[in-house]
Amino acid sequence: xxxxxxxxxxxxxxxxxxxxxxxxxxxxxxxxxxxxxxxxxxxxxxxxxxxxxxxxxxxxxxxxxxxxxxxxxxxxxxxxxxxxxxxxxxxxxxxxxxxxxxxxxxxxxxxxxxxxxxxx
Numbered sequence: 271x272x273x274x275x276x277x278x279x280x281x282x283x284x285x286x287x288x289x290x291x292x293x294x295x296x297x298x299x300x301x302x303x304x305x306x307x308x309x310x311x312x313x314x315x316x317x318x319x320x321x322x323x324x325x326x327x328x329x330x331x332x333x334x335x336x337x338x339x340x341x342x343x344x345x346x347x348x349x350x351x352x353x354x355x356x357x358x359x360x361x362x363x364x365x366x367x368x369x370x371x372x373x374x375x376x377x378x379x380x381x382x383x384x385x386x387x388x389x390x
């Protein structure tokens with residue numbers, strides 16, 4: 271797999287606001303922005319933060335592994351201001367699988383394309 275097989279999708283959510291997700295070649299959602307944004311530019315900024323800072327966890331940004339409310343593993347990516355910018359697209363049965371999700375973001379997000387989805 272190459273980074274061109276991974277992609278960010280920027281789209282309008284059901285509530286009419288902007289959202290994004292990071293998808294693997296098998297169409298599984300690896301990460302989401304975890305919220306919707308009034309402005310398209312704010313959603314793009316979330317994508318940009320992940321692309322630029324996730325690989326090295328630099329600029330005060332960092333990944334956090336945690337046990338979710340369903341007792342499964344998950345992760346989030348926090349910006350330097352402490353706000354969560356990205357969340358795992360699913361929960362995992364074990365910590366190593368959650369870490370693998372983080373590693374996919376670190377490896378493939380920086381050069382992944384961004385596709386804006388147009389409603390049908």
